[in-house]
Amino acid sequence: MPYPNYGKIDAEDIEAVIAYVRSLEPIATEIEASKPDFLVNLIMGILPLKAGLTKCxxxxxxxxxxxxxxxxxxxxxxxxxxxxxxxxxxxxxxxxxxxxxxxxxxxxxxxxxxxxxxxxxxxxxxxxxxxxxxxxxxxxxxxxxxxxxxxxxxxxxxxxxxxxxxxxxxxxxxxxxxxxxxxxxxxxxx
Ligand code: HEC
Known part of the structure; x- marks a missing residue:
């Protein structure tokens, strides 16, 4: 999942993605939430929390x-x-x-x-x-x-x-x- 890339795009573009995803037909699935293993968990914990959003x-x-x-x-x-x-x-x-x-x-x-x-x-x-x-x-x-x-x-x-x-x-x-x-x-x- 390219989080660092998406963290650099325009807030307006992210809002458009959210609006689109919300327009999809809801489908019930049985997919379990992912649980990162110990090391990945640690890496995710130290990733910068603040996104560097930019204007398009x-x-x-x-x-x-x-x-x-x-x-x-x-x-x-x-x-x-x-x-x-x-x-x-x-x-x-x-x-x-x-x-x-x-x-x-x-x-x-x-x-x-x-x-x-x-x-x-x-x-x-x-x-x-x-x-x-x-x-x-x-x-x-x-x-x-x-x-x-x-x-x-x-x-x-x-x-x-x-x-x-x-x-x-x-x-x-x-x-x-x-x-x-x-x-x-x-x-x-x-
Ligand atoms: C999921 C991985 C992935 C992403 C994301 C991706 N590419 Fe590629 N791309 C490849 C691979 C692997 C090849 C070599 C195989 C092929 O030609 O399909 C390739 C081939 C190419 C080629 C062909 C060059 C040639 O030698 O004919 C171009 C041009 C290209 N990519 C441009 C882009 C651009 C521009 C983006 C972003 C908008 C992008 N790619 C995003 C994996 C990716």
Whole structure:
């Protein structure tokens, strides 16, 4: 749960989320409240209690607005190298690996403007790459061993082109970090 990210967004956006959640049809479930184990409990206890809420910048300030959206979308949580329980890489430079139950390994892309990935992308290519998942054709059942992903493509495809363009502008404003990653290793190669 990306609490630190959500703790930095605009109070008005959080209120909108609360209003939306309250509009959902109530469903009774038997899910037990989670009980963090001893250590996690301790960590949660020392997490800063005060959220650093910010005002959402105007869309006309594309880089600041894009940064706000990248924070609210928790892109860096997946797109930053993570080893042994902590972040070890430069933010948004990719390289976090996820092990699937079938033994294959998926690794997040470098989102900084470096040759090792996004440097030569144009804005339109970035927007189209995400928007294509609005088409249900791109969401299909996979066979064992085929590349699969946890990148929330279909959710981000619902963003407006203005928002995606601002995200792109912000990513392109970052310092380029060299980090070539292998996106997917099926079990037999991993
Ligand atoms: C839950 C984890 C997760 C989150 C959150 C996430 N990503 Fe990803 N993303 C991945 C993984 C894993 C890959 C590599 C596999 C793939 O291409 O689907 C990826 C791939 C990508 C690619 C493809 C690059 C290429 O090489 O083709 C782009 C662009 C991207 N992400 C942008 C973003 C942006 C922008 C955000 C936030 C708005 C974001 N991602 C949030 C996990 C995530």
């Amino acid at each position: 910048p105007p869309a006309s300030d594309a880089i600041a607005y894009g940064k706000y959206l990248v924070t609210a979308s928790a892109c860096a949580d997946c797109h930053t190298q993570f080893e042994n329980g902590s972040y070890t890489g430069k933010p948004l430079a990719g390289g976090r690996s996820f092990l699937f139950p079938d033994g294959s390994v998926l690794t997040s892309a470098n989102l900084t403007p470096h040759e090792t990935r996004l440097k030569n992308w144009c804005k339109l290519q970035f927007i189209e790459r995400i928007k294509m998942y609005e088409d249900p054709e791109h969401i299909r059942k996979l066979n064992p061993g085929e590349m699969q992903t946890i990148m929330p493509w279909a959710m981000y495809a619902g963003m407006t082109t203005t928002d995606l363009a601002a995200i792109f502008d912000y990513l392109q404003s970052l310092e380029p970090v060299e980090n070539a990653v292998t996106k997917f290793l099926a079990k037999e190669d991993s």
